[in-house]
Every structure is written in structure tokens, then in C-alpha cells.
Amino acid sequence: QQPVQSPQAVILREGEDAVINCSSSKALYSVHWYRQKHGEAPVFLMILLKGGEQKGHEKISASFNEKKQQSSLYLTASQLSYSGTYFCGTEASYDKVIFGPGTSLSVIP
């Protein structure tokens, strides 16, 4: 079953922060986050395994609440290069990553 993402779209000015949420109705093994720029392949950002861990990569971090089956992606001090569509992928069945509808993020000067 497809995860739910919110918001659908967000526009930020450079330097502002954003949070993208992903939730599932099923118990999850893991949550993946990817970013796709127009006309390009999705690029891996991070994986969170069940256990409620939090991960970070420079100014992008994420958390996974195993009890609520929710994950959030945090983008701080956004840069123009952060623009793109962000997808969460949830793994409720072994080896089957199902992607959400995506969140379109636009960072403007």
C-alpha cells in the first residue's frame, strides 16, 4: 500500500527550513528517502531502519517513528540545489520498496 506524503508541494526561500512527512498504515522494516530533479534519475538520500533512528547528511536529516510508522525529512538552511521532488519509499514487505506520490520542493533566491 502506497505511503502518504505531505505536503504535496512547498516553496522556500534560500536559507529557510522545511519538513516533509511520510506515513504508512502498515508496519515497516525501513523507510528510504530519494530526491529526483526534473529529467534525472532519483538519487538516494538515506535509509532508516526500524528502531527509531535518526540520520543526517550535511543539512538534511530524517527520523523514523516505528510506533507511528511515520518518517520525517528535515531540510535546514535550504539551498537552490535542494529543489526537486522528494520521494519516501517504505518497505512493509520484504524487499519491496513502495514509493509515495512525492513532494515537490522549490527553493527560490
Place this chain on the structure above:
Amino acid sequence: ETGVTQTPRHLVMGMTNKKSLKCEQHLGHNAMYWYKQSAKKPLELMFVYSLEERVENNSVPSRFSPECPNSSHLFLHLHTLQPEDSALYLCASSQDRGPVYNSPLHFGNGTRLTVT
């Protein structure tokens, strides 16, 4: 060479044609995947192969036929497609499959397919 290479980048075919999409990964990964990406729709998982064995067929119509001759190559054979099959077809690979292996997906740039 980039990690995952897909050819062709663009393909236009009629409904009666037969064509094939090719994917090659240079990462030494053991699992390969086909995803379909349509406009305004999420990425849809089509097929999963692990060590050349198909382990998932996600209710895909038989007009799509995958083939994985070895762990580096994956094909998607197409025949008698419909206009609604027009989409971006993405190939991906991962080191291993399953959450315990913490293996991210590495995507190719996709084949933009148009069925006329």
C-alpha cells in the same frame, strides 16, 4: 561509466511493435528492479530480480516481459503495448535485497517510452 545505464533514452513505438529496454549495472550488485513512472503518479514497482531469479512480479500485464540473463543485465521486452503504457521506465539495482541489508536503490536515467 555511470553506475546504472539504460538504453535507449527515448523510444517511440506503435501498438503492434516489439521492442526491448536494456539496463546494465556496473556496481557489482545482486538485485535489479524495473519501476514505471507516469506523469502525476508515484513510482510503481514492476519486477524484482535477485541473483538472476525473479522474486517479484507486481501484477504487471503480460505484454511486459522481463529477462535477467546475469546479475549485471536486465531487459524489459515489450509487445502489443497500449497508449497508457507511455511512461518513464526506470531500472534500479541494490547490493542485496531486504531491509536487513540496508541497501539503497541506485537508479538509471530511465527510458522515456511513447506508445502511439
